Amino acid sequence: MGNEKAGKKMGQKEKEGEADITFYHSDLVEVPTDGSPPFLKGYRCKSCGQLDFPKLSICPGCWGAEFEMVPLSRKGTLYAFAEVFLGQPGMTYPMTIGYVDLPENIRIFAQIEGKAEQFNCNDAVELTIGTIRTNRDGLPITSYKFKKAES
Amino acid sequence: MKLDRDVYIAGVGETRFGKHTSDFDVLGRQAALQAMRDAHIEKPGIVQTAYVGNVQNGIVTGQMVFKDLGMCGDLAIINVESACSAGGMAVYCAVKDVATGTADISIAVGTENHSLTRQAGTAFAGATGDIETMQGLVFTGKYAMRANRYMFETGATPEDLAMVTVKNRRQATHNPHAWFKGNISIEEVLASRMVASPLTLQQCCGISDGAGAVVVCSREMTKNLGIQKPVKVSGAVVFSGPYHNRPRDLTGDDITEMAARRLYEESGIGPEDVNIIELHDAFTIAEILYYECLGLCRKGEGIKFLRDGESTYGGKCVVSPRGGMLSYGHPVGASGAAQIASCVKQLRGECAGYQVEPVPAVAMTHVTGGGMSGTEHAACTMHMLTKAWQA
């Protein structure tokens, strides 16, 4: 603990006293400042073309280390979901969760906005941004979520 | 693993499972002593290597277990962690030592005390810092999603799922090691508090404390020790969860299917020959999915297998004869070792009040471990155990 503090003082003085993160996080999701809709960030390996989410430090297919960011589709299919009544500290329950399959052949785990009873497997859902939990300082953390797709 | 020479189980031990005020080292020692005495070992200096599975109780847990037994010194103690698979994996390591000739006799212990360390009112999550954990995934939620998808695809109902609890608790009725046992109705299971829809509290394994231990040795050592009923380890496999973030079939379980296939190949024993199984029934839906993944029945027919009574006494394969995790609770580091201990006692015909009849000749154990995004489980450990004496 002591070392960590010392390390911060030396290396990251500007971050001293900074709160825990409140956006999770810029490698995962982009919320454009021009008001255009948010998107998840896929990463395509420049050597073999494999597309992954989230960003990996190295491509598991070929060990390539260079990637190009690819915006992923905002709409997907709700493969499975559940309403959870008990879970981790820092979260609000009940909460609807789900696995969303994107057309890029990527599966995303996320919180789903709305009561579970309005959903069925294979429903169309779309990306949104919202609060997923609170951090250690009790501040809301913003990240990606999904909601029922507007038809 | 390829078994270069035959490996036998000479002794097993298990504590009562439930809430304990004794810490993990006391529980582990209790199971270890039982297992060693069961193997006719009455003093330190006999066992050559030790593996101790534990997840939440800190560091050098194995040394904590063995120090009071006068066994620390030339005993090589190695601590094993892979979430819920830790205890099973400890046994795998001990088996490997004997199979390779590294040791002629080795002990594996799985032990865990959650009550003394755990924060109340929270559920188990996967690896810390994992993206799915950050987004709010807990194991109850993941299994609830599996259950919902399974019901969507097969037309199974919450009542069907609840039958697993009813069966396993009934099977545990006279098992002194089990925690939750006896009669419970489908209605009572469904009326319990909702944890993650459709899974109610009585469909989730309890957070309990306990330990199991297994002594494994060479054929020659079983003779030296005078073991009357050695159980042969006919196969032992460990798999790590294949990682990818592509869509996958959550009504199956890739890692369990891979591990089972390998275990059947290596042991030369197929699912039709297995008499009893202790599997990872941490949630009701899990047991049903594993009937299918382990090849006890065809895909989509798990509910029929359960309804037809094929997974209980008198059926094709008695699943969770000790009551499973739904009765023992699931002290994560302990469960895998305790499953094996209980199966060995079944094979020897020592389970008065919950003995499977006719006394089984082949037992299989299955325990998955942990979660990371991009995997169904981080680990899976399986063992095939066979009776190795003439009746």
Ligand SMILES: [Zn+2]
């Ligand atoms: Zn690549």
